[in-house]
Amino acid sequence: MRLEDRDNPFRIFTGWLLLGTAAGFLLALVVTFQEYRRFSEWVGAALRQESSVENADIQESGMEETKIREMRSMEQTFAAAFKNCGPSDRAAGQEWLLEYGYRPWGRLGEHTAVLSALCVLMAEGIGWSLFLIQKKRQKKQEQRIEGLTQYLLAAERGEAAALCRREDAFSHLEDAVYKAVMELRSTKEEAVHSHEVLSQRIADIAHQLKTPITSMSLMTELLEEGQTEEGKECLLRLSAQIRRLQNLVQALLSLAKLESHTIRFEREVVDAEGLIEGALEPLLELFQNKQIRLDASGETVYIQADRQWTEEAVLNLLKNCAEHTPAGGQIRVRWQENPLYTEIRFTDGGKGFHKKDLPHLFERFYRGEGAQKDSAGIGLALAKLIAEQQNGQLYAENTLDDHAGFILRFYR
The missing domain is CATH 3.30.565.10 (Histidine kinase-like ATPase, C-terminal domain)
Known part of the structure; x- marks a missing residue:
């Protein structure tokens, strides 16, 4: 049965119905065959028993034959036949049964109906029991998977606590998840700390550079007056480099603020x-x-x-x-x-x-x-x-x- 068919009640019912019907038919074949064999042996033994009793009675007293037959009990004859029947009596019994219209598979339909009904009931009972057991087991597995999923989501939010260990098929996975979460948490904490330290150092460096750059900018403005053409060219280059440093410092400060998540965006x-x-x-x-x-x-x-x-x-x-x-x-x-x-x-x-x-x-x-x-x-x-x-x-x-x-x- 395919995986997607295991949870389909109609397919489960149909599958076990067919299985029960097939089992009932096979069982009916066996029962009918054995019944005919045993019945033919019993009939053959009864015929033999009746013949031997008649011969003995005739030898004892031919005059009293009618009276003896009246006194003979059919139950005793059949009981004796049942005890003494065997394969040697089968041929005679089959001949007698065929003479009176009893065929080997004559009761197959009757046996098939009864035995198929019984087998179907048993098969459906077994099938639905297995289905309910599987559903219960599947529900437990889904609950375990859901629990591990929620644990991973909590770990992603930084809210994961210790796992309550259970001994089942998910124990090894549970251990691996717990170890991975703990290692990731430790790595994340170290990375966040390193990131914060780096951002702080970048901000510190930027602030330290900001003051001398501002002073240099003011001095270049003062030096612009009374300069030669060559001096003015040098001052222009110096001013360009100072603007570049100012832009760099501003970018470093912006980057540090963004990475530290201290900026509140005004949407x-x-x-x-x-x-x-x-x-x-x-x-x-x-x-x-x-x-x-x-x-x-x-x-x-x-x-x-x-x-x-x-x-x-x-x-x-x-x-x-x-x-x-x-x-x-x-x-x-x-x-x-x-x-x-x-x-x-x-x-x-x-x-x-x-x-x-x-x-x-x-x-x-x-x-x-x-x-x-x-x-x-x-x-x-x-x-x-x-x-x-x-x-x-x-x-x-x-x-x-x-x-x-x-x-x-x-x-x-």
Whole structure:
């Protein structure tokens, strides 16, 4: 029986009904055959007993034959025949039975009806008993599986306690689950602690850098007056490096805040077009210097998000696209929505991502092939964290025309 048929009551009833009927028919064949054999031997023995008694009576007194026959008891004759019957009497008995119309399989139908009914009742009783036992066992197994599942879900939420051990078929699985949960909990605690320490150190370093950078920025402003052309060029380069350090410090601080989950996002209704425009404004100089065109279009769609932080994520994506798009190239931005999510797609004009870089693009401090010299590998990691903490996702892909693309989704 197939696994899916074991819980089907109709199939179970039909199966045991057929089995009981077949067993009843086979048993009826055996009983009818044995009955005919035994009955033919008994009849043959009775005929032999009657013949021997008649011969003895005639020898004793021929004159009293009629009186003796009247006194003879048929019960005594049949009882003696039953005790003395054997295979040697079978042929005579069969001949007599055939003469009077008694055939070997004459009672097969009667026996089949009775014995099949009895066998069906017994088979159905056994079958339903086994079915109920199996259902009870299956229910216990389902309860055990449900208990282990709830334990795993509680462990995922960090609420798992000690398991109450039971000796059954799931004992080894229970032990393995408990050990795995304890090891994962220990590993998670160590990872969380290490992560918190790293985030704190990053924040500390960023704060330590912020003060001297601010001082350097003020000094460059003071030095700008009365400088030669060569001095002004040096000051411009110094100012550019200071701005780069300021951006790096700001990115490190933002990353540390996001990873420590201390930021409270102020959700509001934001239209996709306004979001792109707001993120593009700080990058206008970069776009103009490289003469990059932005092709942005789509239907009017809205998302529930924190405008400031979401603009920060979009800014990092646009900046990455601009850095990898050659001068005079084009960046495409498209947005749309469906019943599940709102989606914004970014496509640069470059050569696409290297395959080995795709799995690591959103790792912090990762710098792939073709990364800018001044890139710290923070922007994409920051964008992904912002998206994920607002019920969104960020993906990277190579488009069909071999350009690099980002897919930003916000789920409803």
